[in-house]
Amino acid sequence: MELIELDHVSRTFTVRAKTGRWRRERRTVRAVDDLSFTVAAGECVGYIGPNGAGKSTTIKMLTGILVPSGGRLRVAGVDPARERTALARRIGVVFGQRTTLWWDLPLRDSYELARRLYRIPPARYAANLARCVELLHLGDLLDTPVRQLSLGQRMRGDLAAALLHDPRVLYLDEPTIGLDVLSKARVREFLREVNTAGTTVLLTTHDLTDIEQLCGRVMVIDHGRVVYDGDLPGLHAAGRSERTLVVDLLREHPPIDLPGTRVVKVAGARQWLAFPAEDSAAPLVAAVAQRYPLVDLSVREPVIEDVIARMYAREVAIG
Template identity: 60%
Template structure:
């Protein structure tokens, strides 16, 4: 029998907008100007999704996150998170969501990490037995053991981030909101946090919404991406669809047997030369271009590089900045 179960709606935003009023000019001749930080955002996130919320600085990501967590009240539109209106039910909502801001900490700076987490237990009113069980699980998964008794101010950035994640997850939230969760971390710390988030999503069904400038986070974690630019949604869909929406040329990397001037090949444009290696941006079928290159030159190796998500998103931003129409959200 086919299941008809529909995942629960965790976030529902319709026509969401937030304006700010700025005062400008000399002291006694101030002028007021209204700026729309976010406008007409339609966003539905269902239980168990991992959604990347992407955009350049100033696009409106932080304003959206603050509305979702109840810090800001929307100027326009309808917003529900776990069935609640965030700005009106902020305390109740806080007990059901976890929030981590990569450049800020919720831990107590001069206390050992263990004590900070104990205080978080009291804040969220988690029973002692549940806290002990949950802390033991998170300590193992995030490898907290060696520094649980270290003051937070002495932790490395990667250790502190793991501590912040633990504090955000101790009460078993259904939604985890992450703002730049891997910013400034080394490769090993990033990998640890990414794998932990995937496991939390797979085993506990935690819904995750994250903003990030690290496209490695997006490619490893996100089932879906939403791109916001100048306060409006530019794209909502999967990574494959984003790549198709914003075509970025593939690149043929050619290793010649000896250094040579930039190659001139029909269907390609040489964009870089380093000794015997050249990078050709393709405008024709790769097979056809490879045939032309091998027919005219002595080749040691050839590789076709597919466009990465960073290049795709950068192209989308550039198009929006130049005034080109944004692709319609799917």
């Protein structure tokens, strides 16, 4: 069953640009351009792309905030723009930079307001709250005002609030942005549980680790169009993307020479080695530790914008 359906959807905006001292020119910007795709029930889909690609506009149309300029759009069997009340009961939304919680109220009171807003039956509410509190480690935070929560705690609180009414679809916009390593791990573990239980997830993020650990499918959007739809290894292959091994040695050393890598930069005792993103870092880490006076190392994931740029460069070269 397809829970999300977009059929030749477009969205345009009219903006005014200054063309002289007193004159302004109106022009049309096409944020989403003839977009078509479907998402099946139970999928976890990464919806990624550079800033300005049209991701947020798509999410706003899927939630009924914006009305498409053209095309057909259905979510969980309803038209988002025309049936917002019905849709609200079937979706959950979490924006990493915004909160739906009441700033000066304890977390528990925000959840109680959500129960009344969505008219959640008491038994169902109690069961869902208990599950979220356990999985997100919120037990010690329920009586804490939202304004006193850390960013990671608030994000976990927002996730719980979005799922109390058992939505069929969960939209996530940068859910791990600004979080520390432990908070990211907890959020990702919870989202895996939610998706495994049957909730369909559409995730927008600039963190490819989120995609790698959560999503079986990736869609890349750029200039309002889908330019890739497949799995993450296929995306890396299409863009010939690379991860970077950052190596801190005990002292300055000639460039490290390891098969399958290339030295990107050397700065004193620190060296940057690029290797194919689809390859495991474990053999490289072991080789560096065995052959060189190692102090520390880390692995940097490819930047989404770089992956897309490489993908376009390859298409142009082939063309």
